[in-house]
Amino acid sequence: MAIYEIEQSQKSPTNTKGPIKWVLDNLVATPTHVIFSFLILGLLYITIPPFITWAIIDANFIGTTKASCTGDGACWVFIIHKMDFFIYGFYPESEIYRINWVFGLSIIFLLLFKYTGKTFKAKIALFSLFPIIAYFLITGGSFGLVEVPTDKWGGLMLTLIISSIGIVVAMPVGIILAFGRQSKLPIIKSFSIVYIEFVRGVPLITILFMGSVILPMFFPEGMTFDKLLRVLIVVTLFQAAYVAEVIRGGLQAIPKGQYEAADSEGLSYWQKMLIIILPQVIKVSIPNLVGNAIGLFKDTTLVLIIGLFDLLTMVGLTSIDSHWTGFATEGYVFVGFIFLIFCSGLSRYSKVLEDRLNTENR
Template sequence: MVFVNYVRGLEAPQLPPPANLKTIRHHLRENYFSSLGSGFLTVVLGTLVLWLAWRILGFAVVDAVWAGNDRAACLATEGTTEGACWPVVIQKFGQWIYGFYPVAERWRINLCAVAFVAGLVPMLTPSAPYKMTNAIYLLLVFPLVAFVLLTGGNFNLSPGNYAGVICLASLIAAALPLAIFGVDEGTKRNSLGLALAGASLIVWGSSFIARTDITVFGISFDSGLLSIASGFVSLWVVLSDRVARTSRPFRIWGVGVTTLLCAMLLIDIDFGLVPVETAQWGGLTVTLVVSITGIAASLPLGILLALGRQSNMPAIRIMSVVFIEFVRGVPLITVLFMASVMLPLFLPPGMNFDKLLRALVGVALFSAAYMAEVVRGGLQAVPKGQYEGATALGLSYWQMMAKIILPQALKISIPNIVGNFIVLFKDTTLVLIIGLFDLLAMAQTGLRDAAWATPVTAPTGYLAIALIYWAFCFSMSRYAIFTERRLHTGHKR
């Protein structure tokens, strides 16, 4: 068989360029009129959307009233159509934002908002530098500054408050060497420190519950000072071990304890601000405080619960499963009622937590249970080979999770995590059940003003509130889409 190699001697004929496939006509044909049924649905749904848009636009803009001092300006006269009554929104807008916060002190809320945005925008901008410094500012500095500004500070903490922190810190410090190096390698010094720390915590706890000083052989000792002294002794015993105090967990513990003590000292200082109780808060301020606190607390708690549910230790796994399934089995209203009504029953006599603080704890724990299942779904989506590869490299459990597994799991779970954040932001309206006036509750209160009683007052107010909620939720959704595209998840088909 003879093979003949054919080589073209002439150039191939020039063909016309392909048709532009990015025209509006091509887009409509491919997506909206690809078939007879698709075209029919496009026409019907398009007509319905245009009709709804025209009705809303006519009510909110075309026929709306933009100026007025009372209800007379918003009443429809003969020959006119009733439209939105925007003067009532303009007049009540300050109350919607600040609630019952004193007018002369509203600059404190404005300053908190500016400080939060100044830290949030660089944190959400990928090209902005100093991410770690910014994170420390948002997680440690800003909450303290905002707390002092909003409440006024000057809480006059007693020695017993510091004693509780020092005793608990000493107990954790004494338990760290045993957790790091194991029970068999734990020295007698660490065991002695653990015993002293436990004793100091028992002394403080018993005196705190009884609200009395400690009497030994007829001599009365101040419980706070005695607890602080015993806590410092246990800390000195534990920190005398050079190997233990130079470990990374000890450094993290030291930063946490120092930050907590500095925070207590900060809120104990009198800055000359007028005290404002949380009962005077309301409106968008309460909505943002509850939602931001819930979002910031639910994600780390949810990650820990998800890891606990997949733990090999039965006690940790069972406690995580029980907590998650119990919280997910009850509505948020029930959790808020329990936090508001039943939580004081478990506290010592005479001790009470602020109503807003109870709501923050309830919302954070409730959202953490749902966040745990979202994160667990991401953990299960990570291939098993990633776990095996991390183990083969000799990484510890926490190193494997922090550097290999969790980044992939959280990247996969971004849509569901942001979905939980959006649901949490909207669920803040339920705090009205326990007597907190959020944005929606404050708007409903303002719309009942007889001076603005018209048939269009309530629809206008609810339309304005819906636009505010939509702006926040849409912003979170769009940023989530931006983050997904930037990280190139690679899970799209």
């Protein structure tokens, strides 16, 4: 009679999987790893506990005046008291509800855009309708709304307007420039190359200065040009050059067989590029496109040099208020936290898109 031994199942040893295995492989695998691990842990020990003590344990959250802030902790009362300035700038207090409507509508439109199925026409309609509604709500001057000039716009609202318009509008412009750089027509190709290389070789701050100060000198006498509109045009054209290079890299990454397959179907040039090639290009270019978008979002702080009051500028202005002097640190920490939230959100969404569109290994 055969005898079968039944072995009880045992857990995997800790040296083959689990947190101990991760520590052994990543933190203490070599002497170099050990040294850097201790250096990083020491740096964290030096910086994080004091920051938590300052920002949370000893911080002041309740009050209405500077006198409410006592001790050596952070004065978040300053941030709470100046929150409207940080978000809306100098927008009239009685009209702030319009900005809140825009924020609320943006969330609604994003949800509708996400859950309208795969109906391309519906998505395009939603994508086109929101900017129109937002424009009339923010600007006013029609439908019984009080007109608010752009020099009253500021704070986080202005940062989001400049960055979102720059990112969205620069995308089609950059695609056209990328196609132009790949064109076989010498004039179009030369223009695209010169434009892309020139813009990428000049800092954004220089182009902003030229667009705000030098460009109006060429306008006819008496002609005015809204400062914010000038910034939007400059930022869009600047971002388009970087988008064009990202798209060009994506075009080179597409196998030649895809072009030949599209030609074999009898498609025209634009049909081939827009239907077959471009979707594949965007898929492989998502990380770089999102990286450029994050860079543009942070570069909006440069509009200070031409007199626009973005989020960072508003913090600087409010921190020199005679009633709230000495709390600039809290303001800059708040700005850093806001930028961290938005940039991390963009980065996370980029990862989600990459996983969703990564069909090659499924």
